[in-house]
Amino acid sequence: MSGQQINLTQLLDTFQLFDKNKDGSISMNELRSACQKLHMPIEEKKLRDLFQFRNNISFDEFCRIIHDFGHYSPDAYFQETFRAFDKNSDGFISAKEIKKTMKELGETLTDKQVKDMIKIADSNGDGKLSIDEFRILFNYLTQFTTTSPSITINSLQPEQI
Numbered sequence: 001m002s003g004q005q006i007n008l009t010q011l012l013d014t015f016q017l018f019d020k021n022k023d024g025s026i027s028m029n030e031l032r033s034a035c036q037k038l039h040m041p042i043e044e045k046k047l048r049d050l051f052q053f054r055n056n057i058s059f060d061e062f063c064r065i066i067h068d069f070g071h072y073s074p075d076a077y078f079q080e081t082f083r084a085f086d087k088n089s090d091g092f093i094s095a096k097e098i099k100k101t102m103k104e105l106g107e108t109l110t111d112k113q114v115k116d117m118i119k120i121a122d123s124n125g126d127g128k129l130s131i132d133e134f135r136i137l138f139n140y141l142t143q144f145t146t147t148s149p150s151i152t153i154n155s156l157q158p159e160q161i
Contacts, residue, residue: 017105027056031065121137
């Protein structure tokens with residue numbers, strides 16, 4: 001499996017997704033889970049060493065750890081992102097699920113912004129996104145490596161795809 005560098009927006013999104021209790025830090029169990037789900041193997045000894053004198057790590061420390069590993073599986077990142085949005089695990093992402101997940105990530109969206117996002121990728125017009133439809137939206141949003149998701153989403157226009 002060939003790896004790929006992860007960008008800052010993806011790092012922040014990943015950090016926020018795995019910071020389950022939303023305290024701004026990640027515990028050893030949360031980091032272990034993140035590494036497993038991103039297909040970034042980490043030895044248990046290395047993990048224990050990282051947390052030898054502390055219970056949690058900050059976002060900056062998380063970035064350094066990911067940088068040390070250097071690579072992640074892009075498909076694993078996508079799959080985990082889809083699962084994070086698919087709150088009811090039905091294999092589809094609704095407008096409500098997009099709005100809720102983005103709010104959890106610190107991005108409050110209007111109903112119109114969410115509707116526009118779905119309209120862009122909803123190829124069959126059923127009002128929700130399958131995993132293949134979500135990939136269209138995901139690829140569009142993640143192509144912007146120097147802007148935050150809110151800037152990208154706020155300027156999102158269906159004609160741009």
